[in-house]
Amino acid sequence: MPKTFYTYTLMWVSLVSGFTFFSACEKPVEPQFTSALRFPLSKDIYDIFDLKKDIENGKDSLAVDIISDSVVIRIFDRETIHAGDELNVDPTSDSADAAINNDLKVRDSVDINLRLGDLAPGFWSGLHGTNAVIPAFNMPGSYTPTSRNTTQFTQFKSATLYSGNVALRFTNNTSCAMDSLNVVIFNSTSRTRIDSFVIKNIPATLGSVSQKSITYPAPSSKVVRDSVTIRIAGYSSGSGSSELVDSTAALAIHIVSDITASSVTGKFPSQTISNTDSIVSDSQSDIDSAYIERGSIRLNIRPLGLSVNASVTFTMYDFVDNNGVPLTRSFNIIAGQNSTQILDLKNYRLIPNWSVSSSRFVDYRYTIVTVASTNNNTVISNGNGVRVVAVVDSLHFSRMRGTLSNEDFTISNRSQDVNIRDLDSIQLRSAFFEIITSHRIPFPVAMSMTLTGKRGTRSASTVINGSLNKYTSGTDPQRDTLRTPLAEYDEVAALLNLVPDSIYVSGGAIVGDNVANGIITKQDSIDVRINLRAPLVFKLPNDSTKNRIRPTPHVFDVGEGTRKRIYSNLESVRITGTIKNHFPVPVSVQFIIDSTADAARFYDSTNAYKLVYPSSPLIIGAGQVNPSTGLVTAPTTTTLDYALNKTEFQRLFAPEITKRFRGIKAKLMQTPGTDFVKVSSADYVDLDTEIEIEVQIDENLQ
Structure with missing residues (x-):
């Protein structure tokens, strides 16, 4: 419910005027009279949206919204599961010998x-x-x-x-x-x-x-x-x-x-030894093609009794450059010496023949060409050759087309410090978490998130599982919302009743169903927001630091001439008006006028020039509650007509005070006993009050 602000209106009302003539006096007596000045003290309506500002105040990690008749606490405002960043094939290796075998x-x-x-x-x-x-x-x-x-x-x-x-x-x-x-x-x-x-x-x-x-x-x-x-x-x-x-x-x-x-x-001619082998991929997905952003193949080559030098040509047909030419590298090895070669796969494409063979192998071939022997005593025989250990490091793709089969993408385990003890609904009757997602991934996604509240050595957890629809087309991303199952609301409430210092989030998403075919890129991700949501049904503690409404102080400007009249000729001060309470619990109210606009000092400090009235908070009874629904149906109204201490009020207008500010301090009171109350977004407290100042007017007053 929006707040309404009013400008000040200065009203002069001549209450009493009279002239006294004394016949014995030759000189007339100056006339004297009093006037009443009225200023708005509070003409505002405060609802549950204003109450939440106090919950949020100074707590950057905790954002609160009121949606319908529930409170939404944004635990993690935005987490990202970088599916594209995890497009990779894990390291794998294979060992194969190319040796003389009766050939x-x-x-x-x-x-x-x-x-x-x-x-x-x-x-x-x-x-x-x-x-x-x-x-x-x-x-x-x-x-x-x-x-x-x-x-x-x-x-x-x-x-x-x-x-x-x-x-x-x-x-x-x-x-x-x-x-x-x-x-x-x-x-x-x-x-x-x-x-x-x-x-x-x-x-x-x-x-x-x-x-x-x-x-x-x-x-x-x-x-x-x-x-x-x-x-x-x-x-x-x-x-x-x-x-x-x-x-x-x-x-x-x-x-x-x-x-x-x-x-x-003896003297034998150059020999050619070839072998074809495969490296088994651990991927369960069928990759049609993939652009490699980074990755490499490491070849560890060890001669097997080879008595002559040789050259090695290594070819992997499943990796091609931009011109479609297979990855090929040639290098020399020295008899009796091991060799290591690194083949950089950046900017290559992986185009495997998996769909043809229904197996997930990366094929490679290597050919060893020995130099000719020029020595009569040189021997070459069965088993001589080289052993090649091919290690494919993690291949990270910038773009991949294929059919994904349950590729697991994790969210980085992390915790969020939440000052949840400042939320007065800590004793919740029920609550649930909701996970709001958006993505442009053209594959079905299965999500599983574990949320764990911890306080000291104590902890409690709840798990949310659910499926996200695949993105199809259009400018807008695919959006889905997962919620705690209804049967587990009490589990979430138990987690919160720990009054946790922090909430840990772990889990991730499994992308693909081994059926859908599409393209996924490095930029693809799943944006995740995690909210704690609870109906506005809670207990309120007896704590003076909670459930407060503290609006920003407003200038209380009466003008320089009026200030002098108030300071020199003040006769009386009154606060009048009405307060309506539409909350299901009593509301305490105090009015404040002070010389500072700083909110902390205005509400909490003691100041020689500060006016707080009444000194003990005024209690406004709870609104009228419908027993069957638990909701307030009509407000409780209190009429105000209070006379203030003239001396205490007058000192606010001393010459050394250059500015004055007004405000109110309201608070929802403790719920009775063990009862829960239901708060609606329609609940409010309405303060329509003004201050009436009576001053004496005479001819010498400027």
Whole structure:
């Protein structure tokens, strides 16, 4: 109910006038008369809204509103659950080895030339250099099959085969047809046979070629040494016509070794080792795409017995730059030394293939390329390679699109000091907390907040759970209000009856339902206001510092001429008017006039020039209450007509007092016994009073 202010009106009323004439006097007597001056003392209406100002006074942490017939105390005016700030994937790691596993690649070749004189020793005596028909001959004739045609692979000293093949190409550079050749290949040192086979019908035409491939299916344990020997026995039908006989003409054999080995010793070529692995994400949400604000991948690389230096190329296909190029980094490692690499993911996008595989893995691939060995004693074998430990630090997203699945966003645990003991409704019959939220998050939100009141070692808690609707569209945010369930109102009242020094808030929000798909950004948050709300039904204590109405003092300006008349010629002072009390408890009232406008000094200090009337508060009875509703239906009215002490009032207008101020001090009285009272926003106390000052007027008074 609004307050009404009135300007002062100075009223002069001639009450008595008269003239006394004395016939004995030759000189007339000056006339004397009195006049009454009336000034408004209080013409204001104070309601529950004014009472709450005293509750709030000096308590920045406690704001109070009156809504309908309840009091609302703003415990936390604004808390924010920064959902966007917590858009992240927690740290995770994976360890994988890229090592030789029967997959060493070795390719080498050698050439052997077997001359006719070696193939059939002694047969060519007297024929070499002549024109003759070369007759049929056996190889090696009556001699031991030739085994002195030994040659050495240039690239490696030895290799343990796992699989592969040896290809042989025979080029007949002689004029004799090779009808049948029995070929045996064996190790020159150990004399171990590598393979044997028969080749038939190599034409006698110069340069004609026949090929043979030897395949070693896995697994194989054959060892190829650095030198091999070929032994050949066979039959030739000769030239068939007259030819210039050349016993140095040779059968050329080109041997190509293309093998996969489990180990190689010596000079081996560069090896390539690759591996693909995945890091398991702990996120239960399906991310379509996300922009990374900060985060990194740490690679810890440890060589596994690798005897040569290598380069590593690391690729993560799920992370792409602005051009859609996957994250790729290359770096060198030194044999026998560990290495750590940090890959900065800022400004990359995460575009996983989760929707395809229905699994939540971040795939990566790394390729190790060794340098070629130049030392005959260098060994590389199964198990040699590198171990890569990939650690994805927390990835913080600035924007994410996907389907969230119960992502947990917490509110920072904090407490609010509340001077709740200054609230006179501390003995509440019932009360509840309400959580008012607003957000623009396009996902359903489930909230859970725990409010705990603490006083010393004692505490009491209440929990509020509820669901928030998802934001759809429009300029206004989605707004929801959660309240304490009705069945738990007594629990809240019990919490407050502790008279807590502080209230702690904890909890948060779970965003997403594994169904809704949308976009959430770093700026998205849930604004939360937490109120304590109670019906205006409470007990009032017997405490002089509580439930007070103390309006700002107003200037009491009577004018300089009037001030002099009051100080010199004051006859009497009265306070008149009416007071109406529409509250369900008595109201005490005192009127104050003082020389200071400072509210604390005006109401609480003692001042030699201060007027407080009456000295004991005037009690105005409670309004008339309807027994069935507990609400006041009509005010109790008191009429005032009090004579004040003239001397006490007069000193306020002494010359040294330059300004005067007026005010009232009202207070709701204690509720009787253990009773509760119900206060309505329609309750008020109406003070319509004025002060009447009677002064003597004569001709000499200026």
